[in-house]
Structures are given as structure tokens and as C-alpha cells.
Amino acid sequence: MKTIILIILGIVIAPVLGGLIAGLDRRLTARLQSRFGPPLLQPFYDVAKLFGKEKVVSNFWQVFCAWIYLIAAALSVGLLFAGSDLLLVFFVQAIGAVFLVMGGLSTPSPYSQVGSQRELIQVLTYEPLLILVFASIFMVTGSFRVDEILAYEQPLLVQLPLMFIVLGYALTIKLRKSPFDFSTSHHGHQEIVKGILTEFSGPYLGIIEIGHWYETIFILGICALFWHTSLVGCVLLIASTYFAELIIDNTMARMTWRWMLKYVWSIGLAMSFVNLIWLYAG
Amino acid sequence: MFKKFIGNSRAKSPWIMHFDCGSCNGCDIEVLACLTPLYDVERFGVVNVGNPKHADVLLVTGTVNHRNAKVLRNIYDQMPDPKGVIAIGACGLSGGVFRECYNVLGGVDKVIPVDVYVPGCPAKPEAIIDGVVTALAKFEGLKG
DSSP, rough: HHHHHHHHHHHHHHHHHHHHHHHHHHHHHHHHOEEEEEEEETHHHHHHHHSSSSSSSHHHHHHHHHHHHHHHHHHHHHHHTTTOOOOHHHHHHHHHHHHHHHHTTTSSOOOHHHHHHHHHHHHHHHHHHHHHHHHHHHHHHOOOOOOOHHHHHSSSHOHHHHHHHHHHHHHHHHHTTTTTTTTSSSTTTOBTTBBBGTOOOTTHHHHHHHHHHHHHHHHHHHGGGGOOOHHHHHHHHHHHHHHHHHHHHHHHHOHHHHHHHHHHHHHHHHHHHHHHHHHHHO | OOOHHHHHHHOOEEEEEEEEOOOOSHHHHHHTTTEEEOOGGGGGTTTEOOOOOOEEEEEEEEOOTTTTTHHHHHHHHHSSSEEEEEHHHHHHHGGGTTSSSTTTEOOOGTTTTSSSSOTTTTEEEHHHHHHHHHHHHHHHOOOO
């Protein structure tokens, strides 16, 4: 019973929180660019407007894939809130990511095709890192279950500082921030028109946007696991991580997928390796 | 209530798309000036998108000729309803100084329906923002 309540709580609260974070993101980004920025609730206005627009679809698969993306993202957040198995949460999340790519590939538009291929490479880049983060959490706490991880008496950050940075790479890719925003991009940025989202429009773009809020909360929730012992520490950690993302987004140029694959895999795997050796030896 | 929220949101989140229909770049620079920190139209939720499928408002600068009329028509048709069109600058309104040319059709309204006309050569950023706000009144009229 408690699990079901937690799942529903997660599914209801996450998009509200995700939308507010997206609004804060746009406002802070504007301030960093010495602009004033839109109101905090702007992402909600955008999505509401998108739901009020005419439905224009190229084929049935776009609709199907947009919905699966939303459902998978919502379910992964719900399962995470309910204290389920991290691996299960991870695979549910991966289904959503792959279906978004399939939706992009279902149309013949070259922008959508190129964007989808790039998105696939991004998925390929962050998934092994995410698995390594989960594996190292398992090595410290002895469990993949979130509720058992939460029972661990010490913050994970103490033993896994490098893994947290590795998770930061996954977060940057997932949030579509520079230098990794080449499959599609946020705010007013344009990259190969809008990359994977080019052919999605109206309500279906709104659905994907809500799915994206869920995914933001999903990754930030994983970040929160690194300092689960105190609420203040947890909030502080998430806030500083997100602010670091904004700084990175505003100071970095957009790079290519080759650079991303080389850089993120080499640095990410090296850091995971060092952290795991340190954990094992120490 | 939900319909009302959508109606409000339409006015609060107009995503613009800018099409240079053979302009001299004067008006284009003024359009982009609206997005700079000085005017910062993102305050009003305006985002400059490059994709007609995501756009709500189409800003057209420059004269229409036989060659680009098809392109303009195509872009307009790709935008999902509800949508607005703003013609910017003397050329966009009537063809301007080029209206007598053998290849020029005239203003934007010869090809697609225009909601708001923003005069000027080039149009001032303030006038363009005013034009967008006027076009939003059309969206507000759609409130359920």
C-alpha cells in the first residue's frame, strides 16, 4: 500500500517539480547572459500552449513513441520514489530513451534522422556510465534496492566522490546542455533545426517535454542518493550540481559526437576505475 | 478552467519563426535585436525557433518574388493552427521600393494571410515587439 502511494506521489509531484526546475533553469540562464528571463512558470505555459495546438503527425509511430517515452520516464521516477531496484529503474528509463529515438527515426526528415542518430550515440555514451554508478553504489551499500541504500548510515559522496562527477556527465547529456546538446537543444538554441524533435509538434512535443521533466527528476533523484543522510545536504548537493550544470552550459561551446564519445568514455571510465580501486583497496 | 489556462498560455508563449523572404537584412537584424539582452523578448515567453512545426507566429521580412512565394507558402502550411503572420518592413508590407520590379509579386499578403503589418525601413525593434503583442490579441480572441 505504502509503495503504491509512493509511486503515485512520485508520478504526480515529479512533473511539477521538473517544470519548476526548467523554469528556474531558463531564468538563471537568462541572468547569466545579462537578460531578465521569462517567468518561473514559463515551461507550464509552453506545454499548455502546445496541448492547445492542432495535432499534426507524419505517422502513427510518432504518437506511439511519444507516449511510451512519457510512460517509461514517469514509471522510472515512480519506481525510484517507491524505493525499487536501481537496475529495474534503469532499464525502464532506457526503454523510454530508445523509443524517443525510434519516434525520431520514423520520419524521413533528414534533421530528424541525423538528430536521432546523435541521440542514439548519446544514449550509448551515458548508459555504461550510469550502470557503473549503480554498480559502485552496490559495492558500497551491498544492495541495488533504493530503500536499502537509503538505510545506509553514511553519505555515499564520501566514498564515491569521483562517481558523482561521472554521474554529472550523464546528467549534462540527459539535460541536453552544452557541450553535449547536439541531438536536440533547449531554450532558444537551434541545432540541425531541432534535431530529434523536429518532426514532433503540438501536443506530442508537449508530451515529450513532460517526459523530459520526469527524466530531469530521475537523474537528480539519483544525485540525491549520494547525500541521503540529511535533507539539507541533499538539497544543497542537488542545487549546487544544477547550478554547475548551468555554468557549464553557458561557458561551453557545442562539441561533436566524436569528441563526446572519446572524452566522456575515457575520462568517465578512468574516474570510475580509480574510484573503484580506491574503494576496493581502502 | 483548463481551456482558459490554454488560452492564457497561448498569449504567454508565442514561439516565433523568422523567414527572410528576400529582405536586405536591415529588418532581419532588427528582428534579431529583439532577442538581445537590451530588449530580451524572452521575458514574454517569446522563443525564436527554426522549425515551422513548432512556431506560433511567423515573422516575414522582405519582398515576395515568384521564386520564394512557394517557399513562403510551404512554411506557412507547415505551421499548426492557431498561427499568426506578421509582415515586417516596407518591403514586407507592399514590396517597398522594389514593388515595380519585374520579378516582385509585392507584399507578403499576396501569398499568405497577414494578421499584423509592422511598417518601417527598417522597422524598429520596439515596433516589431508591438506587432507581436498585437498578434497575440488574435490568440486571446481564441480563449475558450
